[in-house]
Amino acid sequence: MAGGNADYDVIVIGAGPVGENLADRVVRQGLSAAIIEDRLVGGECSYWACIPSKALLRPGEVRRAARAVDGARQTVTGELDRAAVLQRRDSFTSSWDDSAQVDWLDSAGIELLRGRGRVSGNREVTVTTPEGGQRVLTARHAVAICTGSRALVPDLPGLREARPWSNREALEAREAPESLLVIGGGVVACELAGAFLDLGSQVTMLVRSGLLGGYEPMAGELVGEALKERGVEIRRGVSATAVRVHAGMREVDCDDGRTLQAAQILVATGREPQPGLGLDTLGLPEGWLTVDETMRVLDDGAPIEWLYAAGDANHRSPLTHQGKYQARAAGDAIAARALGGSVDAGPWGVHAATADHLAATQVVFTDPQVAMVGRTAEAAAEAGLRTRVVDYDLGSVAGAAIHADGYTGAARMVVDEERSVIVGMTFVGQDVAELAQSAAIAIAAEVPVARLWHAVPAFPTMSEVWLRLLEAYGRPRA
Numbered sequence: 001m002a003g004g005n006a007d008y009d010v011i012v013i014g015a016g017p018v019g020e021n022l023a024d025r026v027v028r029q030g031l032s033a034a035i036i037e038d039r040l041v042g043g044e045c046s047y048w049a050c051i052p053s054k055a056l057l058r059p060g061e062v063r064r065a066a067r068a069v070d071g072a073r074q075t076v077t078g079e080l081d082r083a084a085v086l087q088r089r090d091s092f093t094s095s096w097d098d099s100a101q102v103d104w105l106d107s108a109g110i111e112l113l114r115g116r117g118r119v120s121g122n123r124e125v126t127v128t129t130p131e132g133g134q135r136v137l138t139a140r141h142a143v144a145i146c147t148g149s150r151a152l153v154p155d156l157p158g159l160r161e162a163r164p165w166s167n168r169e170a171l172e173a174r175e176a177p178e179s180l181l182v183i184g185g186g187v188v189a190c191e192l193a194g195a196f197l198d199l200g201s202q203v204t205m206l207v208r209s210g211l212l213g214g215y216e217p218m219a220g221e222l223v224g225e226a227l228k229e230r231g232v233e234i235r236r237g238v239s240a241t242a243v244r245v246h247a248g249m250r251e252v253d254c255d256d257g258r259t260l261q262a263a264q265i266l267v268a269t270g271r272e273p274q275p276g277l278g279l280d281t282l283g284l285p286e287g288w289l290t291v292d293e294t295m296r297v298l299d300d301g302a303p304i305e306w307l308y309a310a311g312d313a314n315h316r317s318p319l320t321h322q323g324k325y326q327a328r329a330a331g332d333a334i335a336a337r338a339l340g341g342s343v344d345a346g347p348w349g350v351h352a353a354t355a356d357h358l359a360a361t362q363v364v365f366t367d368p369q370v371a372m373v374g375r376t377a378e379a380a381a382e383a384g385l386r387t388r389v390v391d392y393d394l395g396s397v398a399g400a401a402i403h404a405d406g407y408t409g410a411a412r413m414v415v416d417e418e419r420s421v422i423v424g425m426t427f428v429g430q431d432v433a434e435l436a437q438s439a440a441i442a443i444a445a446e447v448p449v450a451r452l453w454h455a456v457p458a459f460p461t462m463s464e465v466w467l468r469l470l471e472a473y474g475r476p477r478a
């Protein structure tokens, strides 16, 4: 066990958004930290996930928004400039150059070590350097696993040999394939199907069950209708059984007896943990790490005092902002434990990531967008809550009608009847992303429904859907 002679107070494996935030948090409180990264500082999010995907999606969204407003529509006559769209994506990823993020680590006082890290003992990490050397490092207080996740490729005959795209190849692409077969119906599948449609690919989606599982059903329905209207072929209830490459095309056999052809396949079937983290040295199984509320890794339900896992690595809420929220809780808890302070890990405590369970915010950047906070009606019922569900047509709100001609959208509010507080809210429609935070505040602050009647939305904005939902629910006495 490392004691006074340890190399650093804290060692963080993985310099994605979560690892960077965790390291920053401990350094700000006077501890020393090293961060180990084997690819680019900034992680999946900055180079192969959130940032390039949103950069690719935005131009098409803006074009459609203008075309949805009479008077503006007439001025938008040309096609998207696809080369400019790709160039804009490149500028957001700094052309996959992480020097600015490296400079930031330096300015924050965090030491960067390039290489692949793995836990090799109690408070010990071994780094395999890019040159193939090994370096053993020790941590005085904590090791934090912030290694994110990687695309899960199903074990399907011929699929790997066909060299399909994951999010990585898709988001680095220099050009769009003529045709793209997307396997999966989750968030990555829906967002990237739209992005490549805008870039000119003919897109087919192979969706085993519904679209956007885990969200309110209206989200998948409205997003699916819009994708179809824009020309995506969605084959629901169909699974691939085998893949071949023939004459430069991918051929995919399906369980409905058909064979589909595409120039490229995008696998968007979920994520898996990074392998080779050395968990076996601690007797832990490979897989997503289970953690307590301060992100300490649990071994048979008991926390390992010095080992933390935050972000995708623990799979509690695999989203950048929720992972960074966990990093703030974990970083502060590490510092409090190291410096002899008290730790407040109870619900909504300063060292607890309670919102992961009760108020996580998610935005799907499809067109229409989906913004969801907290639980779906189904999840709330499964958790045993006595709920009332209120639905409202977002398109009938004056602000939405002005926002776009023929605005189509939906809103759902899930109220816990025992406590008279909202536990879930979902908005679907053009530009609803910015409505999410209003719901996050209402849900995290557990504002009673009676008090919400005093939070008056401005007229004519889309936020007026709040008033309509409350009217449909009824006005409880305060």
Ligand SMILES: Cc1cc2nc3c(=O)[nH]c(=O)nc-3n(C[C@H](O)[C@H](O)[C@H](O)COP(=O)(O)OP(=O)(O)OC[C@H]3O[C@@H](n4cnc5c(N)ncnc54)[C@H](O)[C@@H]3O)c2cc1C
Residues within 6 Å of the ligand: 013, 014, 015, 016, 017, 018, 019, 036, 037, 038, 039, 040, 041, 042, 043, 044, 045, 046, 048, 049, 050, 051, 053, 054, 115, 116, 117, 118, 146, 147, 148, 149, 167, 188, 274, 276, 277, 310, 311, 312, 313, 318, 319, 320, 321, 322, 323
């Ligand atoms: C296509 C796509 C789009 C997405 N869009 C959004 C979005 O719009 N909004 C959102 O909130 N979330 C989005 N996500 C999810 C988001 O990308 C992740 O939740 C987020 O990146 C998690 O951050 P992280 O720091 O935990 O992991 P990562 O960003 O994956 O970073 C982990 C880092 O650790 C490094 N690493 C891994 N193993 C080792 C090792 N052994 N040694 C050294 N370094 C290692 C990796 O190279 C990487 O740099 C998207 C995901 C995908 C796939």
Ligand SMILES: NC(=O)c1ccc[n+]([C@@H]2O[C@H](COP(=O)([O-])OP(=O)(O)OC[C@H]3O[C@@H](n4cnc5c(N)ncnc54)[C@H](O)[C@@H]3O)[C@@H](O)[C@H]2O)c1
Residues within 6 Å of the ligand: 154, 183, 184, 185, 186, 187, 188, 189, 191, 207, 208, 209, 210, 212, 213, 239, 240, 268, 269, 270, 271, 317, 318, 319, 362, 363, 364, 365
């Ligand atoms: N805007 C955002 O915030 C955003 C965007 C993209 C991704 N993300 C994050 O990344 C995570 C991963 O996204 P994802 O879309 O890869 O995963 P997902 O879990 O959301 O969806 C996976 C999809 O693949 C299907 N699937 C799984 N195995 C399959 C198989 N063998 N054959 C056919 N279909 C199969 C599932 O039914 C599901 O539709 C999300 O959970 C989300 O947290 C967030």
